[in-house]
Amino acid sequence: MTVGDALGCAEHMKMSDGSFFPVPILCLLEDVEEIRGKQRVALRDPNVDGNPVLAVIDVNAIEEVSDAEMKRMTEKVYGTTDEEHPGVAAFLSQGRYALSGPIKVLNFSYFQTDFPDTFRTAVEIRNEIVEHGWRTIVSFQTRNPMHRAHEELCKMAMDAVKADGVVVHMLLGKLKPGDIPAPVRDAAIRKMAELYFPPNSVMVTGYGFDMLYAGPREAVLHAYFRQNMGSTHFIIGRDHAGVGDYYGAFDAQTIFDEEVPEGALDIQIFKADHTAYSKKLNKVVMMRDAPDHSKEDFVLLSGTKVREMLGNGIAPPPEFSRPEVAEILMAYYKTLT
Amino acid sequence: MIKPIGSDTLQPLFVYDTGEHQALRREAESLPSVVISSQAAGNAVMMGGGYFSPLKVS
Numbered sequence: 001m002t003v004g005d006a007l008g009c010a011e012h013m014k015m016s017d018g019s020f021f022p023v024p025i026l027c028l029l030e031d032v033e034e035i036r037g038k039q040r041v042a043l044r045d046p047n048v049d050g051n052p053v054l055a056v057i058d059v060n061a062i063e064e065v066s067d068a069e070m071k072r073m074t075e076k077v078y079g080t081t082d083e084e085h086p087g088v089a090a091f092l093s094q095g096r097y098a099l100s101g102p103i104k105v106l107n108f109s110y111f112q113t114d115f116p117d118t119f120r121t122a123v124e125i126r127n128e129i130v131e132h133g134w135r136t137i138v139s140f141q142t143r144n145p146m147h148r149a150h151e152e153l154c155k156m157a158m159d160a161v162k163a164d165g166v167v168v169h170m171l172l173g174k175l176k177p178g179d180i181p182a183p184v185r186d187a188a189i190r191k192m193a194e195l196y197f198p199p200n201s202v203m204v205t206g207y208g209f210d211m212l213y214a215g216p217r218e219a220v221l222h223a224y225f226r227q228n229m230g231s232t233h234f235i236i237g238r239d240h241a242g243v244g245d246y247y248g249a250f251d252a253q254t255i256f257d258e259e260v261p262e263g264a265l266d267i268q269i270f271k272a273d274h275t276a277y278s279k280k281l282n283k284v285v286m287m288r289d290a291p292d293h294s295k296e297d298f299v300l301l302s303g304t305k306v307r308e309m310l311g312n313g314i315a316p317p318p319e320f321s322r323p324e325v326a327e328i329l330m331a332y333y334k335t336l337t
Numbered sequence: 338m339i340k341p342i343g344s345d346t347l348q349p350l351f352v353y354d355t356g357e358h359q360a361l362r363r364e365a366e367s368l369p370s371v372v373i374s375s376q377a378a379g380n381a382v383m384m385g386g387g388y389f390s391p392l393k394v395s
Binding site: 001026028029031034035038040041042043044046051053055056057060091094095099100101102103104105106108109111120126130135207208209210225228229264265266 | 338339340342343349351366372374376377380382383386388389393394
């Protein structure tokens with residue numbers, strides 16, 4: 001985008017021509033000496049050895065972005081200029097020259113080569129939805145293995161909207177310390193789908209992007225591209241796409257009512273809360289549906305506790321994790337010892 | 338099926354036509370080039386895949 005369009009998207013989710021886009025999309029560079037005055041430029045991939053060409057751009061403009069403009073965009077998109085915020089830090093770590101113009105893309109980077117069974121384009125997901133004959137589709141974003149709370153959340157959403165299927169749509173990318181490798185995570189999710197969902201009601205897919213951690217604004221972006229991939233509904237729970245304490249628990253839900261331009265999105269948001277197994281009711285419930293419960297009435301385990309148990313070959317209670325899912329995760333942790 | 342954003346058809350920026358794709362690849366070898374940021378690469382992948390349709394401009 002040009003700086004003008006990027007600022008428009010940051011300010012009010014609209015480009016200069018009125019088109020809706022929730023966040024600025026900029027190609028920020030530190031050094032443009034090699035490409036000044038050039039009409040066509042090859043854009044090389046920073047994440048693959050040898051930096052192969054990822055796309056070719058027809059250069060419209062190279063503009064310098066001022067500090068004030070960077071600050072403005074940071075404020076509006078991330079809701080903060082705090083450089084401790086990982087998304088802010090990543091955004092500001094880029095150069096200050098914005099290269100803009102239409103692009104043509106030649107590959108899907110390491111996302112497709114490293115995750116061939118899971119990576120999908122929006123085109124492919126649309127086609128698969130048509131093949132399945134699905135008309136009402138819920139999509140669910142995750143980075144981690146799905147435990148019973150997530151399984152039930154998907155089922156609640158599917159029941160509520162009478163969905164034909166759910167697309168589990170995972171963010172693919174580099175591992176952080178403690179992350180489960182993607183093939184293990186995918187196997188665990190596929191096992192859950194095979195055993196605990198009606199046949200042919202779950203697609204396990206992924207996409208590649210550098211997460212913004214921008215909370216509400218990123219939730220809107222998430223809804224945008226889930227509509228593009230053919231989903232009619234998208235699950236947004238507590239602190240969606242957030243990090244730390246930057247965003248209110250349900251800001252990523254209310255933004256759709258308060259800031260998204262009227263008619264911009266057809267996809268509907270399934271507004272969710274944390275789900276957990278209720279010892280009182282003997283089933284997984286949404287916390288907002290059990291206002292009389294205290295923390296002790298739920299089976300709650302922190303991520304750290306779950307990793308610790310699995311790492312020690314101890315399956316979490318079946319109210320928390322399906323045994324077959326736990327088995328796959330425990331087998332992985334065993335390989336680390 | 339739910340319509341894509343802002344258009345009746347999804348407009349992925351990946352070059353599917355093999356002839357055009359090969360020609361672009363060849364041309365790219367001799368073009369001036371720049372290594373882009375990880376964020377910009379992610380944007381390109383999303384645009385390529387049709388996720389950010391109908392956005393054409395990086």
